[in-house]
Amino acid sequence: MIYDYLIIGCGVAGLNTARYIPKNKKVLVLCKKSPWQCNTFFAQGGIATAKNKDDINLYIADILEAGVHQNNTQAVEILSSHSIKVIDDLIQDGMKFDTNPDGSLAFTNEAAHSKSRVLHADGDATGRNLHMFLLNECKHDIIDNSIVVDILLQDGICYGVELLQNKKIKRVFAHNTILASGGVGSIYKFHTNSTTISGDIQGICVEKNIKLKDMHLMQFHPTVYVEQQTAQKQLLTEALRGEGAIVVDENGYAFLKDYHKNAELAPRDIVSRAIFDHIKKTKSKIYLDMSSFSKDEFEKRFPNIYHNFLKLGYKIPFDKVPISPAFHYSMGGIKVDNNSLVANTKNLFAVGEVACTGVHGANRLASNSLLEGLVFSHLAVEKSLNNRFKIDINKLNIKQKEYKLQIPSDKKIKEQLRNLMWKTVGIIRNADELKETSIKIDQMLSNDIGRLLYLRLLTASAIVKEAINNTSSIGAHYLQKDKK
Ligand code: SIN
Numbered sequence: 494m495i496y497d498y499l500i501i502g503c504g505v506a507g508l509n510t511a512r513y514i515p516k517n518k519k520v521l522v523l524c525k526k527s528p529w530q531c532n533t534f535f536a537q538g539g540i541a542t543a544k545n546k547d548d549i550n551l552y553i554a555d556i557l558e559a560g561v562h563q564n565n566t567q568a569v570e571i572l573s574s575h576s577i578k579v580i581d582d583l584i585q586d587g588m589k590f591d592t593n594p595d596g597s598l599a600f601t602n603e604a605a606h607s608k609s610r611v612l613h614a615d616g617d618a619t620g621r622n623l624h625m626f627l628l629n630e631c632k633h634d635i636i637d638n639s640i641v642v643d644i645l646l647q648d649g650i651c652y653g654v655e656l657l658q659n660k661k662i663k664r665v666f667a668h669n670t671i672l673a674s675g676g677v678g679s680i681y682k683f684h685t686n687s688t689t690i691s692g693d694i695q696g697i698c699v700e701k702n703i704k705l706k707d708m709h710l711m712q713f714h715p716t717v718y719v720e721q722q723t724a725q726k727q728l729l730t731e732a733l734r735g736e737g738a739i740v741v742d743e744n745g746y747a748f749l750k751d752y753h754k755n756a757e758l759a760p761r762d763i764v765s766r767a768i769f770d771h772i773k774k775t776k777s778k779i780y781l782d783m784s785s786f787s788k789d790e791f792e793k794r795f796p797n798i799y800h801n802f803l804k805l806g807y808k809i810p811f812d813k814v815p816i817s818p819a820f821h822y823s824m825g826g827i828k829v830d831n832n833s834l835v836a837n838t839k840n841l842f843a844v845g846e847v848a849c850t851g852v853h854g855a856n857r858l859a860s861n862s863l864l865e866g867l868v869f870s871h872l873a874v875e876k877s878l879n880n881r882f883k884i885d886i887n888k889l890n891i892k893q894k895e896y897k898l899q900i901p902s903d904k905k906i907k908e909q910l911r912n913l914m915w916k917t918v919g920i921i922r923n924a925d926e927l928k929e930t931s932i933k934i935d936q937m938l939s940n941d942i943g944r945l946l947y948l949r950l951l952t953a954s955a956i957v958k959e960a961i962n963n964t965s966s967i968g969a970h971y972l973q974k975d976k977k
Contacts, residue, residue, distance in 0.1 A: 496668070523656065533620045539603075539619045539863075549573045615796070669840050695708075729781050737785035897944060
């Protein structure tokens with residue numbers, strides 16, 4: 494059987510692709526574990542959008558400013574100008590965003606936006622609500638526990654993927670393949686991502702010579718509670734700072750104003766670096782102080798954070814919560830054009846965090862990731878419907894391989910990799926350390942290892958190599974002369 498569309502990933506990018514594909518097409522959506530194990534499900538703050546036609550240019554200016562003007566300007570224009578339509582479509586189809594008492598949409602502010610233009614749902618559960626909505630809308634088959642181990646790419650034509658399901662290697666064929674598998678979170682020791690997100694597909698791209706772009710541009714969210722033992726750490730949404738929370742040291746000093754005129758609302762890369770620097774200089778612990786909220790106000794506006802932290806022993810908004818920056822989002826990914834088509838291919842698309850349109854430049858503006866998934870999935874579907882590309886399966890000449898997915902010794906190497914990436918390819922980097930890290934990753938790659946670790950290491954290696962090749966500090970890529 495040949496599907497019309499094969500979608501890899503069940504977050505906003507994958508599910509919204511499925512939503513726009515006509516119902517008469519044969520579509521299969523695959524997810525690595527359960528559909529809920531994706532980054533969309535955990536997104537708190539919201540979805541940014543131009544508020545109206547008059548706001549499109551200002552929104553563009555904000556995205557470029559946060560991205561240090563390293564963005565693909567056309568992609569930014571597309572994102573801003575399409576935002577109003579994709580949000581209207583969602584609302585027309587029944588997605589509920591939070592509203593003001595008069596019924597108008599409630600917008601919040603987040604860092605580096607020059608006005609409040611971030612929509613949210615159920616307070617701080619925007620991603621979860623959007624995800625539930627898109628899952629309910631999905632009229633196509635979704636199969637869980639499907640781990641993609643190879644992309645069947647030959648002469649620029651993608652025939653589908655090879656995957657592991659029920660311990661068996663299988664091939665799934667499709668006329669159009671859409672990669673929507675997310676970023677690289679599990680490569681880092683501290684991260685906010687779903688634990689299924691580990692850069693496997695980017696690793697396959699390295700192996701297959703599918704072009705990656707901007708892999709050195711990794712975003713670190715400034716306000717993450719990293720003290721719990723779980724691999725995925727608890728985010729404290731930027732909307733908190735947008736609505737009055739402040740970052741303080743253990744003396745209660747709000748130091749961000751010393752680093753940027755917009756203090757709490759400076760671009761994310763600047764806030765993360767400021768926290769890092771202040772810790773280095775003062776050895777102080779850093780906290781998020783949310784005492785500007787009343788208890789009732791907080792519980793109503795941020796119910797999930799309120800209850801999650803109560804379980805962890807914090808009475809918010811009265812207790813300050815210790816925070817640290819942690820890996821959050823990969824601006825780099827598979828190089829695609831403005832219609833999400835993967836460079837040098839005919840029928841392979843990549844959408845969302847796995848892709849790099851260049852829309853985010855060197856630092857993503859807050860709450861632009863869900864919107865990116867919505868806008869560029871729509872364009873991918875339009876482009877593929879116009880292309881009407883059909884594969885001829887008889888031309889496929891790639892032999893099926895056997896894989897050892899994981900072996901017991903992988904665990905230790907994965908742990909070493911996570912520590913190494915956090916320490917040397919994190920918020921502040923050093924050229925010599927990056928070179929040492931690259932050598933260490935090559936050594937790890939030379940071990941007898943399972944396929945998934947192998948792919949993760951290839952992705953890590955691509956990140957480090959691009960970091961080495963980019964010798965100037967810009968946006969999220971910050972180099973310092975001395976070793977830390
Ligand atoms: C947040 O809620 O702070 C995260 C939003 C984002 O990643 O843009």
